[in-house]
Amino acid sequence: MNDKTPKYIHIKNRIKDGIRNGSIVDKLPGERVLAKELNASYMTVRKAITELEEEGILHKFTTKGTFVSNRKMSPKITRNIGFFLDEDIKEGISSPYYSLIFKALDKTVKKMGYNMLLFSDFNDLNPLKNQKKIDGVIICCFPRIEDKIQEINKYLPIVLLDNTAADKSIPSVTIDNYNSCSKSIEYLWSLGHRRIGFISGLLDSDVCRDRLLGYTSALTRLGIKEDKSLIFKGNYSYESGEKAGEYFASMQESPTAIMCANDSMAIGSMKTIRERGISIPDEISIVGFDNIEVASRVFPALTTNAAPIEDMVNKAVEMLLSSIDGKDIDYKHIILPARLVKRNSCIPANTQL
Amino acid sequence: MNDKTPKYIHIKNRIKDGIRNGSIVDKLPGERVLAKELNASYMTVRKAITELEEEGILHKFTTKGTFVSNRKMSPKITRNIGFFLDEDIKEGISSPYYSLIFKALDKTVKKMGYNMLLFSDFNDLNPLKNQKKIDGVIICCFPRIEDKIQEINKYLPIVLLDNTAADKSIPSVTIDNYNSCSKSIEYLWSLGHRRIGFISGLLDSDVCRDRLLGYTSALTRLGIKEDKSLIFKGNYSYESGEKAGEYFASMQESPTAIMCANDSMAIGSMKTIRERGISIPDEISIVGFDNIEVASRVFPALTTNAAPIEDMVNKAVEMLLSSIDGKDIDYKHIILPARLVKRNSCIPANTQL
DNA sequence: TTTCCTTCTTGCTATATAGCAATTTCTGTT
DNA sequence: AACAGAAATTGCTATATAGCAAGAAGGAAA
Known part of the structure; x- marks a missing residue:
């Protein structure tokens, strides 16, 4: 009370607390009413409320009242x-x-x-x-x-x-991660590939789960039996792509095509696969996802799914x-x-x- | 006058105009003085000034006065x-x-x-x-x-x-563009290269002029005669690197090393040089500038100047x-x-x- | 139920005033 | 010329008040 922080700051804090603990939900009392409740003058309360509006917490409507910004009342624009x-x-x-x-x-x-x-x-x-x-x-x-x-x-x-x-x-x-992956697999199938690997990203989001699902369901639809050893779990990074490449290259029977959940992993895998003496695309075809800038610049230029x-x-x-x-x-x-x-x-x- | 835009807005505009046309330079009159001059009340002038401060145009110092924000007085922080x-x-x-x-x-x-x-x-x-x-x-x-x-x-x-x-x-x-390029050239020289090309960027900035200067002065210092045909003017883009590569690859006597003003052009040139059947690094060594992410991933991995x-x-x-x-x-x-x-x-x- | 008029409420602008704290400026003394 | 103390200045907070325009609410008349 007797500290020297201005009164209007105290009022601001009281209102903020009210919003936080739920005692103020939608509409605030009118400025004049609030002034009486809080034992402050109209202009002092007004100053507090105005600042809160500038902070985007409240929103005022002339003739209607002051409301807690809850997204239905458009808050003050910051541009x-x-x-x-x-x-x-x-x-x-x-x-x-x-x-x-x-x-x-x-x-x-x-x-x-x-x-x-x-x-x-x-x-x-x-x-x-x-x-x-x-x-x-x-x-x-x-x-x-x-x-x-x-x-x-x-x-x-x-x-x-x-x-x-x-x-x-x-x-x-x-x-449309699901269908994009499915179509990529169908494309590889149409090129004659039957043993198709997949490098996934982290599976904690729908994004990558859908990409993986698109892959597996396309295989099923095309009558190819699922082979879990053909799925490598990466984490979207170039480095994990390198590891995936090593994995597939050192398999007894490598896939003839690999679908990758993003381009970075695709490019990483291309590097290590080639280092193992396996030619891309002659022995293994690669499809990526994202169409990042470098995808068109690597050798061979990467077939990929371009995000719109x-x-x-x-x-x-x-x-x-x-x-x-x-x-x-x-x-x-x-x-x-x-x-x-x-x-x-x-x-x-x-x-x- | 008799339009209904508020008075304090008019005051704001008068002050802004004053700053623009130079009639207000540094310190404004005190709030109370200004109020009398402008025929407005203290609080009204104050409101105008406060808003101008929020816009970063003015800055107030208690007990000192209000000043035009000219960077010596730190303006209100927006974070x-x-x-x-x-x-x-x-x-x-x-x-x-x-x-x-x-x-x-x-x-x-x-x-x-x-x-x-x-x-x-x-x-x-x-x-x-x-x-x-x-x-x-x-x-x-x-x-x-x-x-x-x-x-x-x-x-x-x-x-x-x-x-x-x-x-x-x-x-x-x-x-330090100048010395960085010089040192790169010295490095190439130490590897035995004597015919060294340069792919420049746009020469309208000190940046690239210095890089070019570092190149030419190093050559002079090392006793290599300048050959203008070994300087290709690019524009920093991958595409201009491709062109540079074509240019150098099709020379009667290609350089044995090329210094590039940035990595994108370096990588672009590597592509087209290789397409012409010239091996990198066996026949031509390449040095880039910037150390962008892909520099370490291209084949062969690019020697380059890492900006700190x-x-x-x-x-x-x-x-x-x-x-x-x-x-x-x-x-x-x-x-x-x-x-x-x-x-x-x-x-x-x-x-x- | 609908329509129209009045009254009330709301936030917005504007004015006047008063005390505070920190600092600068002035002034008189040494 | 130097210093100390008084006075003035400055922006900040706070209060009280008054009129405005626009919309909301309420009630009376049709």
Whole structure:
């Protein structure tokens, strides 16, 4: 009481606490009423509330009242969009794939007069813990932070990219991982390959589970018996691709084609396979996923599934901005097909087999 | 007058205009004085000034007065740092080199409780045109926007990265391009190479001019006569590297070693040189610059100059934050040595020559 | 039930005033 | 010229008040 922190700061904190512990849910009492309740003058309360609005925690509507920002009332705009990249994603923003995403996002968002802010710590998004800096956020993450997403979603519009949440009310844009992989396998099959390996990523997300599922189901559909030894568990990194390459190269009966859950692993495996004296594509054909920049530059140029980055980003931004503007979003979950880019790393299977 | 825009907005605009046309230079009259001058009440003027401070245009000091933010008085903190990437830089933020820079910046800045904001349009930095969003900015750009840098520098601390400005009062962090290239040439010389080509980038910046100068001066020092036909002008892109490779491969007397102003061009040239049936490194050794991620993964692994990205970024951030805090910076221009990373793309020159 | 008018509520702008704490400026003395 | 103390200045917090415009709420008349 008798410390010298200003009264309006105390009021701010009381309101914040009220929101946290649930005693304030939606609408606040009017400024004049609040003033009496809190034994402060109208203007003092007003100052506290105004600052809280600037922080994005409250939102005021003339003639209606003051409300807790719960995403239905659009909060004050900062003209910044956040991009949250899970810190566990390999190489982070400088990974070949996510740097493309970020660049595309930045370009799209600039057109609409916004800027991009990069985050890797969820706490930095939370306006109750920090000053509000963004109007919405596009999130690429692993599913283990589900609950944190929910928390943030109370205050900020969210669009998930490349991932879906268990809570299906959060909009998302993803690639059709299942069918893209299936089609790649069918393509290899059409080239005569019958013994097809798979290098998976971490299986803790739908993304990679779907890619693996696309592979196994395509095999089943094509009448090829499943062989668990043909599935190598990687972690999306180049290095794990190298290990996968060594594994397949040293098998008694190597596969004649390998499908990889991303390009980095594909390129890593190409290196070690070749080091073992096995020729690509003559003896083993390779298919990747993502179509990163270097995919077209390695030798042989890598056949891969091109993520429709432009489309994904456009859709994600479109949904996010609509959400920021308080509009309804028609379709919450958008699944876009990847495009199989045929290059030189796949050729018909050796007839001698 | 009789339109209904609030009075305090008018006052804000009058002050902004005053700053623009130079009638307000440093210190503003006190709030109470200003109120009388402008025929408004103290609190009204105060509101205008407060908002201008939030926009980063003014800065107030209790007991001292209100001043135009001219960078000596530290402006209000937003806890955001800008990263300006010239839009003419190839591939922008998803280029292998700048994505590493950005990632390192983000990491460093996060430790200090800041976030990164990406910009490619200078106007977005200017608080007179937009709401102020950042406390300072790290700039990678070509020198043609010198004058714009000056303009921004009135309101924001700036640190130049990989570039220096004509105005040497703006701090910068750069690589020692000259000596790094010289040393690479000396290394090639020590391997017995005497006919050494050079693939330059665009010569409109000190960066590449210095790299070229390092090359030519090293040759002179080593007693090798200059041969202009051994210098190919590229533009930093992979594609221009491909062209350079074709050029050198089709020379009557190809060089036995090529120094490249960056890795992308080095890798591009390796591709087309090999396509012409010339072996790397057996017939031509290659040295790159930047040490991007793929440099270690191409075949043969590329010998290259590693930019000390961590150090550069640390220094740049350190200087910027000092500047934001209003501290003096001891050394304004920091030049860091690159490290020659020796890999398999360089071998002793063929003795048959 | 619908329509229309009045009253109330809400946040927004604007003014006036008062005391505080830190600092600068002025002033009188040595 | 130097110093010490008084006075003035500066921005910050806080209070009280008043009118405005726009919308919400309520009630009376059709």
